[in-house]
Amino acid sequence: xxxxxxDELTAAIATDLGIASLPIEExxxxxxxxxxxxxxxxxxxxxxxxxxxxxSEFAKLSESGDVLAxxxxxxxxxxxxxxxxxxxxxxxxxxxxxxxxx
Amino acid sequence: xxxxxxxxxxxxxxxxxxxxEEVVNLEIPINEPEVPITTDNEGTPKEWxxxxxxxxxxxxxxxxxxxEKVNTVFEKSKEYLTERRKELDEKIIESNGSKTEGIxxxxxxxxxxxxxxxxxxxxxxxxxxxxxxxxxxxxxxFVFFGGIATQRVFGLASSFLKYEKSMQDGKWKKEKAMxxxxxxSAGMTLGMMALVEGVKExxxxxxxxxxxxxxxxxxxxxxxxxxxxxxxxPPASHSIEPPPIMAEAEAGKGYEFMxxxxxxxxxxxxNHFKLPANADPNSDIAKLFKADADSIDGVVHNIAxxxxxxxxxxxxxxxxIDTTDHLSFGxxxxxxxxxxxxxxxxxxxxxxxxxxxxxxxxxxPSAPVEKEPVAHVEKPAIPIxxxxxxxxxxxxxxxxxIPVSLPPEAPIPQTVESPQPSxxxxxxxxxxxxxxxxTSNAEPFIPADELPAQSVExxxxxxxxxxxxxxxxxxxxxxxxxxxxxxxxxxxxxITNKFGLEIPKNVPHIYADEGAKHLFVYGGSPTERAxxxxxxxxxxxxxxxYGADANGENRIPWHLVEGxxxxxxxxxxxxxxxxxxxxxxxxxxIEAPKPDEFQKLIK
Numbered sequence: 185x186x187x188x189x190x191d192e193l194t195a196a197i198a199t200d201l202g203i204a205s206l207p208i209e210e211x212x213x214x215x216x217x218x219x220x221x222x223x224x225x226x227x228x229x230x231x232x233x234x235x236x237x238x239x240s241e242f243a244k245l246s247e248s249g250d251v252l253a254x255x256x257x258x259x260x261x262x263x264x265x266x267x268x269x270x271x272x273x274x275x276x277x278x279x280x281x282x283x284x285x286x
Numbered sequence: 287x288x289x290x291x292x293x294x295x296x297x298x299x300x301x302x303x304x305x306x307e308e309v310v311n312l313e314i315p316i317n318e319p320e321v322p323i324t325t326d327n328e329g330t331p332k333e334w335x336x337x338x339x340x341x342x343x344x345x346x347x348x349x350x351x352x353x354e355k356v357n358t359v360f361e362k363s364k365e366y367l368t369e370r371r372k373e374l375d376e377k378i379i380e381s382n383g384s385k386t387e388g389i390x391x392x393x394x395x396x397x398x399x400x401x402x403x404x405x406x407x408x409x410x411x412x413x414x415x416x417x418x419x420x421x422x423x424x425x426x427x428f429v430f431f432g433g434i435a436t437q438r439v440f441g442l443a444s445s446f447l448k449y450e451k452s453m454q455d456g457k458w459k460k461e462k463a464m465x466x467x468x469x470x471s472a473g474m475t476l477g478m479m480a481l482v483e484g485v486k487e488x489x490x491x492x493x494x495x496x497x498x499x500x501x502x503x504x505x506x507x508x509x510x511x512x513x514x515x516x517x518x519x520p521p522a523s524h525s526i527e528p529p530p531i532m533a534e535a536e537a538g539k540g541y542e543f544m545x546x547x548x549x550x551x552x553x554x555x556x557n558h559f560k561l562p563a564n565a566d567p568n569s570d571i572a573k574l575f576k577a578d579a580d581s582i583d584g585v586v587h588n589i590a591x592x593x594x595x596x597x598x599x600x601x602x603x604x605x606x607i608d609t610t611d612h613l614s615f616g617x618x619x620x621x622x623x624x625x626x627x628x629x630x631x632x633x634x635x636x637x638x639x640x641x642x643x644x645x646x647x648x649x650x651p652s653a654p655v656e657k658e659p660v661a662h663v664e665k666p667a668i669p670i671x672x673x674x675x676x677x678x679x680x681x682x683x684x685x686x687x688i689p690v691s692l693p694p695e696a697p698i699p700q701t702v703e704s705p706q707p708s709x710x711x712x713x714x715x716x717x718x719x720x721x722x723x724x725t726s727n728a729e730p731f732i733p734a735d736e737l738p739a740q741s742v743e744x745x746x747x748x749x750x751x752x753x754x755x756x757x758x759x760x761x762x763x764x765x766x767x768x769x770x771x772x773x774x775x776x777x778x779x780x781i782t783n784k785f786g787l788e789i790p791k792n793v794p795h796i797y798a799d800e801g802a803k804h805l806f807v808y809g810g811s812p813t814e815r816a817x818x819x820x821x822x823x824x825x826x827x828x829x830x831x832y833g834a835d836a837n838g839e840n841r842i843p844w845h846l847v848e849g850x851x852x853x854x855x856x857x858x859x860x861x862x863x864x865x866x867x868x869x870x871x872x873x874x875x876i877e878a879p880k881p882d883e884f885q886k887l888i889k
């Protein structure tokens with residue numbers, strides 16, 4: 185049985201994506217796929233705001249996996265990075281929904 | 287008599303063979319039946335079976351068609367996302383080249399290694415599932431790629447560990463804990479928060495771990511900037527990032543056992559924990575850091591009995607600890623009890639007959655109860671059991687029938703008059719219906735519980751007056767009391783509250799609420815109240831007095847620390863309903879004490 189909290193989180197994301205009518209397993213599969221797409225789109229949107237020099241620095245930080253350093257770096261270099269990410273993710277959701285509506 | 291041979295009847299024959307005419311004549315609305323249903327009874331069983339099979343096949347085809355449609359949506363969506371991922375990969379290479387190749391390789395490689403739940407967690411960290419209102423953060427999503435237990439960002443490490451240990455569902459243990467940690471750290475909205483468990487913790491984290499999320503931050507209101515006394519310390523911010531340790535409940539073990547386990551972890555050299563610089567020196571974590579092997583038992587004992595933790599109830603019962611519960615530190619440095627059973631903030635009172643720790647109640651005086659002299663009061667018939675509820679172990683209350691008088695030539699009181707020839711044992715915390723009068727111009731009223739315990743000696747119940755030995759109340763003690771009463775800040779404006787207690791607005795007093803669970807200061811100016819608090823806490827160092835903040839809006843707890851009255855952060859609403867209420871009221875702090883809460887005058 186899926187723990188209630190996770191079930192609800194999954195349901196909330198599925199609603200965002202417009203796939204709530206699908207069986208839970210399929211919802212999860214799509215959410216997982218969408219997560220990768222969203223993460224790449226979000227990261228790309230942030231990276232595009234950086235100069236080439238800073239991109240290299242960001243790349244090193246990312247590969248090190250030091251989340252605190254990544255956050256500190258982004259807070260400093262792109263103070264608005266959270267809104268940028270939000271917009272990128274929202275754009276991917278919109279694309280996905282438009283595709284479904286076809 | 288010979289029985290007829292048994293006929294081997296099949297179930298379908300029971301249903302179909304020889305149909306009852308009344309039944310088959312019922313009009314069953316079936317849309318466009320493939321095989322017309324006749325109402326005659328000429329059909330053979332075989333014909334009926336074929337007809338029904340036809341209907342079933344039709345129904346199945348409709349269902350299968352729906353399933354096929356769903357599958358199509360799924361397959362198409364899946365295909366779309368695969369294509370979209372490829373597009374992004376190409377775009378990444380085109381626009382960034384080798385400079386950022388490592389980033390996306392890192393994402394791709396690590397994302398595939400995540401579990402289903404962690405991948406869902408990535409989505410949440412990116413703001414999915416909260417209507418686009420939650421914080422969306424790439425670093426938060428990257429948390430899943432690193433060694434989570436070593437990451438301190440967003441307070442996730444401690445949150446994660448706390449939840450991971452509290453989850454009991456095995457398979458999803460890690461993921462569920464991670465999901466919660468991310469949800470709260472990402473600053474979820476009300477709607478989302480209401481969906482998940484652990485609201486209490488979530489609120490706490492929103493308040494303390496996510497200061498940049500202004501929408502969700504609850505700012506501490508200003509506390510009086512007036513420092514009426516050098517021993518009254520202005521409030522300071524003591525929000526800390528607690529160490530990610532916890533003590534799990536064990537069968538047959540109590541709070542003290544668990545608190546001691548926390549102490550052990552704090553002092554474990556392998557953990558390299560240090561007391562946060564801004565930690566409240568009066569906080570549990572500070573006390574545990576300070577404690578050594580010799581003092582820890584006493585420190586643990588004092589923490590466990592502190593009513594602020596809610597381990598003990600005023601009625602003498604203790605809160606039951608479930609085996610899924612655990613203790614950990616909150617951002618205020620205080621020990622908190624949490625777990626599956628207490629996630630919603632509800633405390634479970636232990637059944638009456640369940641064992642309780644034989645800890646004296648925190649409200650109990652330090653001197654043994656039996657040594658408290660009770661003037662001409664018979665010993666209660668009901669034995670007092672430990673832990674003693676506050677009302678039973680407070681300093682003895684001289685009943686209203688015994689007005690306390692001071693002679694004109696203060697400072698030494700001479701008599702305690704009792705108009706009643708016989709005095710019954712006082713009910714716990716029964717407030718006199720009317721305050722005793724001061725019997726001369728210079729005779730201040732000293733409430734009964736303010737008199738030092740030794741000043742009241744047992745007296746024969748048959749006498750009306752009691753001559754207190756003069757040495758039982760020193761001149762200095764009385765002199766300390768007189769000024770504050772002789773010089774009120776203004777002519778008293780009296781409020782009579784719902785308990786019938788007369789409360790002067792302009793004169794500070796200490797009051798107790800119903801059941802004497804809390805103490806309050808009320809009346810007078812902030813300076814007068816602060817001085818009153820200091821005076822009271824000096825005499826009762828283990829107590830906590832709640833007062834109003836500078837704006838008179840929120841409730842501030844005051845403690846005595848090293849001889850100084852120290853205010854703490856405003857008291858916050860507790861539990862699920864408290865939190866929900868705070869959402870609607872826009873304020874998570876408890877309101878300043880109000881006269882209708884006071885049942886008893888203490889000082």
